[in-house]
Amino acid sequence: MSTHQSSTETIPAVGAVPRHVAVIMDGNGRWAKRRFLPRVAGHHRGVETVRTLVRACIERGVQYLTLFAFSSENWRRPPEEVGVLTQLLRTALTDEVQRLHRNGIRLRVVGDLAAFGPALVADIDRAHALTQDNDRLTLTVAANYGGRWDILHAANALALAQPERAGSWTEAELAPFLAMHYAPEPDLFIRTGGEQRISNFLLWQLAYTELYFTEVVWPDFNEVEFDRAIESYQRRERRFGRTSEQLKASAPASAPPACC
Numbered sequence: 001m002s003t004h005q006s007s008t009e010t011i012p013a014v015g016a017v018p019r020h021v022a023v024i025m026d027g028n029g030r031w032a033k034r035r036f037l038p039r040v041a042g043h044h045r046g047v048e049t050v051r052t053l054v055r056a057c058i059e060r061g062v063q064y065l066t067l068f069a070f071s072s073e074n075w076r077r078p079p080e081e082v083g084v085l086t087q088l089l090r091t092a093l094t095d096e097v098q099r100l101h102r103n104g105i106r107l108r109v110v111g112d113l114a115a116f117g118p119a120l121v122a123d124i125d126r127a128h129a130l131t132q133d134n135d136r137l138t139l140t141v142a143a144n145y146g147g148r149w150d151i152l153h154a155a156n157a158l159a160l161a162q163p164e165r166a167g168s169w170t171e172a173e174l175a176p177f178l179a180m181h182y183a184p185e186p187d188l189f190i191r192t193g194g195e196q197r198i199s200n201f202l203l204w205q206l207a208y209t210e211l212y213f214t215e216v217v218w219p220d221f222n223e224v225e226f227d228r229a230i231e232s233y234q235r236r237e238r239r240f241g242r243t244s245e246q247l248k249a250s251a252p253a254s255a256p257p258a259c260c
C-alpha cells in the first residue's frame with residue numbers, strides 16, 4: 001500500500017505487532033515533583049525511557065517509532081525549561097546519533113525546525129544524511145511540531161505546487177507534503193502521564209489510529225508497560241468504518257475461522 005493513501009480509504013494489513021507507534025511522552029514534571037526534584041530532572045530521566053523504548057521496538061519488530069519531544073505550544077514554558085529541552089535535543093543529535101547509526105536506526109526530526117536556529121538545523125541535516133539508508137527502525141522525533149502547523153504547511157505547499165488544481169485537491173495529493181510523508185500512519189498511539197488528549201500531535205495521521213492512555217508517567221514507562229499497550233492493541237478490531245461482519249468476510253482464506 002502506498003504510504004500516501006489514507007488509511008480511511010484502504011484497510012492496511014493488520015499485524016500482531018503495530019508497524020508504527022506514536023508516543024506522547026508526558027509526565028516528566030510530575031515524576032520529578034513527586035521526588036522533590038526540579039522538573040528538568042524528569043526530562044533527563046525521560047531520555048533513559050527513550051533508549052529503553054527504542055530497544056524494545058527493535059526487539060518486537062516495530063518499524064516506525066515517533067516521539068513527541070517538544071510541541072509548538074511548549075515555548076510557553078519557563079525559559080530555563082525550554083533551554084533544557086532544546087539542549088537535550090541537541091545532545092541527542094550530536095552524542096547519540098552515532099549509536100543510533102551503529103544500531104541501524106534511521107533518525108528523522110520533524111517540525112518547524114528553523115525556530116531552533118541554524119546550528120541545530122545543521123545538526124539535524126547531518127543526522128538525517130548519516131542515517132538515511134538505515135532500515136531497522138525509523139525513529140522520528142517531533143520538535144516544535146504541531147498537527148495544525150503540519151496540515152497548514154502542507155496545504156500551503158500544495159497550493160504553491162499545484163495552483164491550477166485549487167478546489168479539487170485530494171487527500172493523496174496533500175499527503176506527500178505532510179511532515180511524515182515517508183511513514184505509514186500510526187497503528188498505535190500511546191500517551192503516558194494520565195491525560196487523555198492529543199495536544200496538537202499528529203492530527204491528520206491519527207485519524208484511525210488505536211489510542212492507548214496510561215497513568216504511568218514517562219520516566220516510569222518500560223518494556224512491561226509497552227507490552228501492555230501492544231496487548232491492548234492486539235485486542236482491538238480495526239474497522240475503518242466497516243462492520244465487524246464485513247471484516248470477517250474479507251479475511252484471507254488461510255485465516256483461522258472466527259469461531260468454533
Ligand code: IPE
Nearest residue numbers: 025026027028029030069070
Ligand atoms: C513531558 O512531560 C515532556 C515535554 C512536554 C517535553 P511534562 O514536562 O509535560 O510533564 P508534566 O506533564 O508536567 O508532568
Ligand code: IPE
Nearest residue numbers: 024025026068069070071199
Ligand atoms: C504534550 O505534552 C507535548 C509533549 C509531550 C512534547 P504537554 O505536557 O505539553 O501537553 P498538555 O499541555 O498537558 O496538553
Ligand code: MG
Nearest residue numbers: 026027028193
Ligand atoms: Mg505534560
